[in-house]
Amino acid sequence: MKQEMPNWLKQRSELTPNRTALKTKDETITFQQLFKRVQVRASNLSQLGVKQGQHVGILMRNSVAMVETIHALMSIGAVTVLLNHRLSKSELNWQIVDVEATYIIVDDEFSDNVADFHLIINEQLSAMKAASLSNAVPRHFNLDDVATIMYTSGTTGNPKGVLQTYGNHWSSAIGSVLNLGLQTEDRWLLAVPLFHISGLSILMRSVIYGIGIHLHERFDAKIVHQAIMDEGVAIISVVTTMLKQLLEELGETTYPPSFRCMLVGGGPVPKKYLIQCKEKGIPVYQSYGMTETASQVVTLTPDDSLLKLGSAGKPLFSSELKIINNGIECQPNEEGEIVVKGPTITKGYWKREEATKAAFTDGWLHTGDQGYLDAEGFLYVLDRRSDLIISGGENVYPAEIESVLLNYKGVKEAGVIGIDDEKWGQSPHAFIVTAEEISPVDLLDFCRSKLARYKVPKSFTFVDKLPRNASNKLLRRELKKIIKEQSNDKD
Amino acid sequence: MKQEMPNWLKQRSELTPNRTALKTKDETITFQQLFKRVQVRASNLSQLGVKQGQHVGILMRNSVAMVETIHALMSIGAVTVLLNHRLSKSELNWQIVDVEATYIIVDDEFSDNVADFHLIINEQLSAMKAASLSNAVPRHFNLDDVATIMYTSGTTGNPKGVLQTYGNHWSSAIGSVLNLGLQTEDRWLLAVPLFHISGLSILMRSVIYGIGIHLHERFDAKIVHQAIMDEGVAIISVVTTMLKQLLEELGETTYPPSFRCMLVGGGPVPKKYLIQCKEKGIPVYQSYGMTETASQVVTLTPDDSLLKLGSAGKPLFSSELKIINNGIECQPNEEGEIVVKGPTITKGYWKREEATKAAFTDGWLHTGDQGYLDAEGFLYVLDRRSDLIISGGENVYPAEIESVLLNYKGVKEAGVIGIDDEKWGQSPHAFIVTAEEISPVDLLDFCRSKLARYKVPKSFTFVDKLPRNASNKLLRRELKKIIKEQSNDKD
Numbered sequence: 001m002k003q004e005m006p007n008w009l010k011q012r013s014e015l016t017p018n019r020t021a022l023k024t025k026d027e028t029i030t031f032q033q034l035f036k037r038v039q040v041r042a043s044n045l046s047q048l049g050v051k052q053g054q055h056v057g058i059l060m061r062n063s064v065a066m067v068e069t070i071h072a073l074m075s076i077g078a079v080t081v082l083l084n085h086r087l088s089k090s091e092l093n094w095q096i097v098d099v100e101a102t103y104i105i106v107d108d109e110f111s112d113n114v115a116d117f118h119l120i121i122n123e124q125l126s127a128m129k130a131a132s133l134s135n136a137v138p139r140h141f142n143l144d145d146v147a148t149i150m151y152t153s154g155t156t157g158n159p160k161g162v163l164q165t166y167g168n169h170w171s172s173a174i175g176s177v178l179n180l181g182l183q184t185e186d187r188w189l190l191a192v193p194l195f196h197i198s199g200l201s202i203l204m205r206s207v208i209y210g211i212g213i214h215l216h217e218r219f220d221a222k223i224v225h226q227a228i229m230d231e232g233v234a235i236i237s238v239v240t241t242m243l244k245q246l247l248e249e250l251g252e253t254t255y256p257p258s259f260r261c262m263l264v265g266g267g268p269v270p271k272k273y274l275i276q277c278k279e280k281g282i283p284v285y286q287s288y289g290m291t292e293t294a295s296q297v298v299t300l301t302p303d304d305s306l307l308k309l310g311s312a313g314k315p316l317f318s319s320e321l322k323i324i325n326n327g328i329e330c331q332p333n334e335e336g337e338i339v340v341k342g343p344t345i346t347k348g349y350w351k352r353e354e355a356t357k358a359a360f361t362d363g364w365l366h367t368g369d370q371g372y373l374d375a376e377g378f379l380y381v382l383d384r385r386s387d388l389i390i391s392g393g394e395n396v397y398p399a400e401i402e403s404v405l406l407n408y409k410g411v412k413e414a415g416v417i418g419i420d421d422e423k424w425g426q427s428p429h430a431f432i433v434t435a436e437e438i439s440p441v442d443l444l445d446f447c448r449s450k451l452a453r454y455k456v457p458k459s460f461t462f463v464d465k466l467p468r469n470a471s472n473k474l475l476r477r478e479l480k481k482i483i484k485e486q487s488n489d490k491d
Numbered sequence: 492m493k494q495e496m497p498n499w500l501k502q503r504s505e506l507t508p509n510r511t512a513l514k515t516k517d518e519t520i521t522f523q524q525l526f527k528r529v530q531v532r533a534s535n536l537s538q539l540g541v542k543q544g545q546h547v548g549i550l551m552r553n554s555v556a557m558v559e560t561i562h563a564l565m566s567i568g569a570v571t572v573l574l575n576h577r578l579s580k581s582e583l584n585w586q587i588v589d590v591e592a593t594y595i596i597v598d599d600e601f602s603d604n605v606a607d608f609h610l611i612i613n614e615q616l617s618a619m620k621a622a623s624l625s626n627a628v629p630r631h632f633n634l635d636d637v638a639t640i641m642y643t644s645g646t647t648g649n650p651k652g653v654l655q656t657y658g659n660h661w662s663s664a665i666g667s668v669l670n671l672g673l674q675t676e677d678r679w680l681l682a683v684p685l686f687h688i689s690g691l692s693i694l695m696r697s698v699i700y701g702i703g704i705h706l707h708e709r710f711d712a713k714i715v716h717q718a719i720m721d722e723g724v725a726i727i728s729v730v731t732t733m734l735k736q737l738l739e740e741l742g743e744t745t746y747p748p749s750f751r752c753m754l755v756g757g758g759p760v761p762k763k764y765l766i767q768c769k770e771k772g773i774p775v776y777q778s779y780g781m782t783e784t785a786s787q788v789v790t791l792t793p794d795d796s797l798l799k800l801g802s803a804g805k806p807l808f809s810s811e812l813k814i815i816n817n818g819i820e821c822q823p824n825e826e827g828e829i830v831v832k833g834p835t836i837t838k839g840y841w842k843r844e845e846a847t848k849a850a851f852t853d854g855w856l857h858t859g860d861q862g863y864l865d866a867e868g869f870l871y872v873l874d875r876r877s878d879l880i881i882s883g884g885e886n887v888y889p890a891e892i893e894s895v896l897l898n899y900k901g902v903k904e905a906g907v908i909g910i911d912d913e914k915w916g917q918s919p920h921a922f923i924v925t926a927e928e929i930s931p932v933d934l935l936d937f938c939r940s941k942l943a944r945y946k947v948p949k950s951f952t953f954v955d956k957l958p959r960n961a962s963n964k965l966l967r968r969e970l971k972k973i974i975k976e977q978s979n980d981k982d
Contacts, residue, residue: 003809003834005809005834006809006811011808012808014805014868015792015805015806015808016792016794017867018794019794167494174665177668177669177673178668178673178699178700178701181672181673181674181675182668182669182672182673183672183674184672184794208669208808209669210669301506301507303507303509303510303675314505314506315506317502317503317506317699318494318496318497320497343494343496376508377505
């Protein structure tokens with residue numbers, strides 16, 4: 001897509017200057033006001049040396065300043081690297097070095113997490129007086145240019161930087177609007193992290209659609225519940241654990257008619273919650289997507305949201321979906337790997353030609369996830385990438401945790417699986433074979449220093465050997481059996 | 492835009508098979524049913540020799556069969572040439588030869604209007620039994636490919652074929668949805684010709700949005716009024732003369748709340764009608780566009796529809812708008828030529844490299860129309876291309892009529908202008924300088940044989956000479972003065 005477009009926020013500020021762009025607990029900002037703030041920020045960033053084409057990291061909490069920073073970098077034409085502030089220092093610095101970032105813009109509280117780097121402290125940036133705006137004329141967007149990079153871990157090896165173009169974000173927003181519709185008075189509640197595609201995609205939709213965001217720093221079930229009940233929120237994006245908490249808050253009441261879409265992503269939703277939603281008339285839309293597809297690529301339509309419980313739906317209008325098995329397209333109800341195609345899909349991983357090549361066949365992205373289509377073409381996702389653990393909506397890759405465990409002196413082998421967790425859906429559990437005696441407490445401390453909190457194993461089992469197949473591949477499903485037997489023993 | 496997309500109707504039929512695609516007075520058809528019919532038609536057209544890449548004309552009245560034919564040609568990958576059935580035989584045949592059409596698909600009633608050509612009669616096509624559908628697998632669309640060609644006359648010379656790509660139609664539909672919004676239950680009433688961009692663009696939106704069309708063969712104020720009142724129509728596209736008639740039908744009542752948009756295009760709307768709309772709370776949206784922009788490119792937003800009466804609004808989200816004078820961008824409130832840019836704009840005229848080159852500067856299309864932007868960026872269109880006559884929403888170019896008049900023996904000079912017409916807004920009037928005595932009745936007959944009915948001068952004034960400037964250019968505004976003086980004399 002070689003198409004050039006006006007800067008989205010600038011265009012939105014010119015078309016509908018007085019509509020609400022952002023609402024937080026402290027302030028309400030129109031698109032025109034937001035654009036003016038972004039111009040100031042872009043001008044100051046330019047002053048500090050940020051230039052078109054540079055990779056610039058953002059390590060911030062959801063906030064108006066974070067929104068301004070993302071738009072400012074897009075105006076300058078820099079590539080925004082969205083960093084997860086829950087990562088450990090070593091994880092963060094690995095990504096920062098890998099992505100070849102020129103600057104990192106951080107909330108002061110996170111400044112110690114980034115070592116030896118060209119830091120721009122958000123609080124100092126916010127305090128700067130506006131430099132001349134003459135160097136802050138927002139650039140047009142070329143849909144083929146990379147707008148953002150987000151890291152995602154794979155089944156093996158180090159995390160990879162997913163390249164997301166302006167065209168990916170644009171096509172995702174358009175695909176979603178053709179499914180969910182659009183009303184001028186729509187308000188989208190954003191309580192998922194802006195550093196994840198689930199949050200960032202809401203920001204993109206806001207400027208493209210001209211609708212306001214109710215911006216929450218984090219998900220708090222009580223506060224989100226009140227916003228839906230009282231503030232005219234029309235749509236919210238959640239993961240399963242949030243849905244569950246919201247259902248508990250809701251109790252015997254129901255949402256007002258202004259609330260028209262509960263978009264659920266980030267892993268399968270237990271059927272009992274879907275049934276509760278149906279009973280309460282909550283318009284729940286399951287969806288399926290990933291960082292590589294710039295948010296949802298398969299979503300239930302309004303027509304089917306309460307009829308096809310458990311299905312993730314059908315592809316967005318510009319996208320295509322197939323199930324394949326050994327390279328052959330499956331019949332309805334036949335299981336296989338989910339592959340997807342379309343303009344929302346990444347052009348590849350930063351500096352990982354091999355991994356990029358391996359991920360695609362004739363333009364189709366191999367998701368590694370298993371599923372099937374029913375006779376009417378509805379997708380049912382059976383398993384995310386066989387070993388993927390989804391904990392509170394965050395993807396956790398066993399290989400990454402195992403690699404950290406193996407770096408601890410005395411650990412000979414390590415195998416990690418997800419176990420059921422009442423609150424987070426799943427959490428990681430580690431099986432360890434030791435070469436010498438080790439202290440579980442010290443091992444835990446070591447993990448905490450190397451891994452984001454949500455990746456640290458919640459429990460350990462020490463074993464003599466790990467189940468492996470003939471080619472020495474770890475058999476995770478055997479580990480799952482062991483856990484199951486243990487839990488049966490307890491019952 | 493090199494992007495490839497699934498065939499729109501096929502995708503729509505898979506995503507929302509049971510939604511209504513078309514409703515006529517006789518039948519209601521879902522997207523799935525429409526797709527099946529289109530497959531049959533495409534298969535039969537293939538059987539008859541229609542192939543990818545060929546130029547194939549359509550000369551039909553608004554009907555389900557015409558809709559099927561357009562989709563079938565898109566499925567095959569042929570380029571659809573939309574022919575205006577109101578044109579005279581000689582006008583039609585000029586276009587057919589110019590566009591190098593391989594086939595023309597005609598309603599039987601028009602078959603005599605096309606001379607010596609590979610005709611496919613619609614009625615015969617409809618009666619064909621389905622050939623094997625195996626050769627009717629719908630092609631993917633490449634957004635850069637030409638989907639349709641529509642002829643438009645210019646200020647000088649012969650009509651030119653405007654190339655409209657899939658990307659133009661796609662971007663137009665997307666630009667419109669981001670302005671007007673989208674609700675699953677929207678129904679768009681189509682009573683403008685499908686051979687004009689105003690009608691065709693509704694068809695494109697229908698499959699892209701998944702909303703139904705209420706398809707009328709022609710505009711009949713009583714029938715359209717009833718449809719808006721009783722049938723849940725949400726949106727209608729009209730030209731001024733239709734708006735006027737609808738206001739008369741409406742009388743003292745008002746439309747139901749389900750009716751949310753009266754989209755007015757095809758020339759300026761007299762302010763008195765806009766005021767009437769405002770008084771009755773009719774959501775009227777003035778817009779501005781042309782064949783070269785694949786429908787509206789500037790439209791009022793819902794926020795401003797009743798606040799900025801007389802303005803055509805702001806550009807669609809992906810589009811840009813400037814007023815220029817001698818190549819310099821004008822200040823607010825300064826008059827100049829309207830120039831537009833964006834993905835809805837044609838890549839040029841069929842086989843007219845010079846005309847294409849002349850129409851663009853750095854990607855900006857020169858519309859030839861005059862206007863200004865107010866301080867808030869709202870467009871006010873002052874005059875369509877100085878000599879353009881808009882009669883009942885049809886563009887009439889004086890040069891074309893003059894060229895016909897000059898071909899009549901005894902006519903030495905001819906000058907055509909638009910005069911006020913109570914019903915059609917404007918109608919053409921001819922000034923004639925004769926070399927010998929001629930019969931006005933014979934001249935009229937001659938015009939009728941060469942020109943579409945709406946282009947035939949409604950009246951003639953015979954004069955000794957035409958007002959011209961030093962370089963012998965006809966001064967049309969002097970002709971307008973003569974008419975004005977005559978009408979003042981009468982008062």
